[in-house]
Amino acid sequence: MDYANQKLAEEKVFKDPVHRYIHVRDQVIWDLINAREFQRMRRIKQLGTSYLVFHGAEHSRFSHSLGVYEIVRRILDDIFHGRPEWDESERLVVLCAALLHDLGHGPFSHSFEKVFNVDHEDFTREILQGDTEVNSILKKVAPDFPKKVAEVIGKTYANKQVVSLISSQIDADRMDYLQRDAYYTGVSYGHFDMERILRVMRPFEDQVVIKSSGMHAVEDYIMSRYQMYWQVYFHPVARSAEVILRKILQRAKYLSGHGYKFEQPPTHFLAFFDQSFTLKDYLALDEGVLMTYFQLWITERDPILSDLCDRFVNRRLFQYVDFDPGKDYKKLGELAQLFQKAGIDPEYYLIDDSTSDLPYDFYRPGEEEERLPIHLLMPTGDIKELSRLSQIVDGISGKRRTDYKLYFPAELLIDGKKKEIKQQIIELLREGGV
Amino acid sequence: MLQEHAKIVDFISTAEGVTGRKKLQKMIYILKKIGVPFQEKYEFHIYGPYSEELTARIEELCDMGFILEQKEDKSSYVQYRYTVTDEGLEFRNALGKPVLENSEHAIQLNGKSARFLELTATLLFFDDLEQVEQIAKLHSVKGKLNFTEEEIGEAFAFIEELKQ
Numbered sequence: 001m002d003y004a005n006q007k008l009a010e011e012k013v014f015k016d017p018v019h020r021y022i023h024v025r026d027q028v029i030w031d032l033i034n035a036r037e038f039q040r041m042r043r044i045k046q047l048g049t050s051y052l053v054f055h056g057a058e059h060s061r062f063s064h065s066l067g068v069y070e071i072v073r074r075i076l077d078d079i080f081h082g083r084p085e086w087d088e089s090e091r092l093v094v095l096c097a098a099l100l101h102d103l104g105h106g107p108f109s110h111s112f113e114k115v116f117n118v119d120h121e122d123f124t125r126e127i128l129q130g131d132t133e134v135n136s137i138l139k140k141v142a143p144d145f146p147k148k149v150a151e152v153i154g155k156t157y158a159n160k161q162v163v164s165l166i167s168s169q170i171d172a173d174r175m176d177y178l179q180r181d182a183y184y185t186g187v188s189y190g191h192f193d194m195e196r197i198l199r200v201m202r203p204f205e206d207q208v209v210i211k212s213s214g215m216h217a218v219e220d221y222i223m224s225r226y227q228m229y230w231q232v233y234f235h236p237v238a239r240s241a242e243v244i245l246r247k248i249l250q251r252a253k254y255l256s257g258h259g260y261k262f263e264q265p266p267t268h269f270l271a272f273f274d275q276s277f278t279l280k281d282y283l284a285l286d287e288g289v290l291m292t293y294f295q296l297w298i299t300e301r302d303p304i305l306s307d308l309c310d311r312f313v314n315r316r317l318f319q320y321v322d323f324d325p326g327k328d329y330k331k332l333g334e335l336a337q338l339f340q341k342a343g344i345d346p347e348y349y350l351i352d353d354s355t356s357d358l359p360y361d362f363y364r365p366g367e368e369e370e371r372l373p374i375h376l377l378m379p380t381g382d383i384k385e386l387s388r389l390s391q392i393v394d395g396i397s398g399k400r401r402t403d404y405k406l407y408f409p410a411e412l413l414i415d416g417k418k419k420e421i422k423q424q425i426i427e428l429l430r431e432g433g434v
Numbered sequence: 435m436l437q438e439h440a441k442i443v444d445f446i447s448t449a450e451g452v453t454g455r456k457k458l459q460k461m462i463y464i465l466k467k468i469g470v471p472f473q474e475k476y477e478f479h480i481y482g483p484y485s486e487e488l489t490a491r492i493e494e495l496c497d498m499g500f501i502l503e504q505k506e507d508k509s510s511y512v513q514y515r516y517t518v519t520d521e522g523l524e525f526r527n528a529l530g531k532p533v534l535e536n537s538e539h540a541i542q543l544n545g546k547s548a549r550f551l552e553l554t555a556t557l558l559f560f561d562d563l564e565q566v567e568q569i570a571k572l573h574s575v576k577g578k579l580n581f582t583e584e585e586i587g588e589a590f591a592f593i594e595e596l597k598q
Contacts, residue, residue: 119475121477154477154478155477155478155479156478156559156560156571156575158574158575324498325436325439325494325498326497326498326499326500326521329436329525329528329529330528332436333528352436354494356490356493356494358486358490372479400490400493402490402493402494402497
């Protein structure tokens with residue numbers, strides 16, 4: 001039997017707190033899970049710095065990836081199988097894409113990507129198509145199979161049904177992370193009736209649609225997503241940790257570029273500081289490596305690097321105030337000058353951060369680059385866009401919510417040094433709504 | 435702080451206004467691909483290179499009153515025109531340095547149609563491929579738009595022109 005169709009002698013199962021069991025029958029999937037690049041994801045947390053707020057949130061990208069695979073497997077094997085609108089020959093490519101969609105994520109990837117100007121999607125593509133264990137497994141299916149998997153993940157695959165299963169406004173990725181993140185953070189949001197949604201999903205022309213009888217389950221999913229974003233993903237304290245993390249990396253990069261002699265040389269980072277990195281350099285990093293450096297850098301001579309690392313490792317986070325950039329951008333300049341006068345470097349200790357989310361969006365004629373909407377399949381066989389039928393969804397459709405915060409080290413402002421200047425800073429920050 | 439916002443304001447000001455969300459998306463993408471330091475992250479959406487971050491930033495700038503979004507009703511669809519307000523110019527002058535080394539690029543891009551910019555942006559998205567594959571990929575993801583050989587040739591020439 002060819003490798004693409006090879007089944008394991010016995011089904012393997014992974015116990016999973018969200019889906020109860022993850023079922024693996026395909027040899028390809030089993031081999032991919034055991035590849036070193038996939039195992040690396042055990043050492044990368046799904047929610048980055050959120051564990052500093054929700055102490056249970058220590059789960060990894062490894063478990064999320066298995067979850068996405070399992071959801072797609074159920075859709076294909078239990079719902080789509082045998083339906084004329086679904087092309088069975090796409091089964092393996094979509095299962096592999098589901099399993100491998102986050103493969104390029106690095107340690108604390110949000111901050112890492114910003115500081116070093118890299119993109120995890122480029123690394124995903126490179127892992128799939130470069131000299132890796134994952135690539136050698138995928139190539140055994142067919143020489144062009146790694147490219148196909150990369151295209152599905154990159155959303156450039158010709159079959160849009162396949163792409164929709166992995167990335168759309170109601171996809172397996174979101175359905176897994178909402179439930180998994182809710183479980184591990186312990187919050188009571190994020191729950192919805194996934195079984196019901198899966199049962200009413202249908203392949204339809206070049207997309208995946210939902211039978212209209214499942215509309216209320218979809219409403220619940222969209223509201224869950226909305227609440228998870230504002231209660232968990234955008235939590236201001238987790239963002240404070242993220243800001244400090246970003247500044248640590250920025251400081252280390254700056255020092256390295258300015259001839260500073262590290263007591264603990266940043267060996268793993270050097271190729272990123274001068275942008276000469278290879279895939280091998282990237283794959284050598286994980287959150288254990290970064291945390292080790294942060295721990296060691298606490299004793300560095302550079303006071304900024306040392307302080308920031310101590311803040312991150314020991315959770316001495318920055319305080320924050322709301323601010324309105326439209327009105328307050330001049331005040332930010334003023335604050336930066338006062339910080340400088342107070343001997344606190346604003347580059348590292350006065351940071352604005354914004355975050356925003358659009359809970360659901362629909363197609364606007366003439367604006368075709370927008371997100372593909374969720375379509376409901378009516379009993380007549382027609383399809384209708386969700387917000388046309390759901391008042392709840394209509395209420396939040398197309399409405400972006402943005403949150404701006406200004407982060408700073410509160411205790412440095414009341415340490416008794418340079419009192420007058422710091423008093424002015426405090427007053428300016430109070431005007432911003434402390 | 436807010437420098438990325440200031441870059442967008444600077445670009446729209448240099449382009450003397452931009453009509454169409456799609457056009458704005460593709461213009462920034464094309465400039466980013468030729469090395470202009472825009473930080474917005476792009477992904478291939480169902481219809482082409484698209485940046486959710488840019489959409490969010492434009493909405494924020496409108497909320498801040500630095501960019502004016504005007505709806506133009508084109509009977510079968512709605513089009514949006516973006517211009518910089520006086521407050522926006524003040525903001526740009528306070529925070530930003532000019533983002534474009536060659537301001538002509540903004541005018542050149544603005545003179546092209548949304549269709550042509552979509553074609554150019556899509557070709558650039560696949561610029562890691564050999565030209566033959568690049569064109570095949572274009573037809574595979576944009577089959578419905580039926581781009582002609584002539585249009586594709588013009589797009590490649592335009593990319594070269596911008597890179598010089």
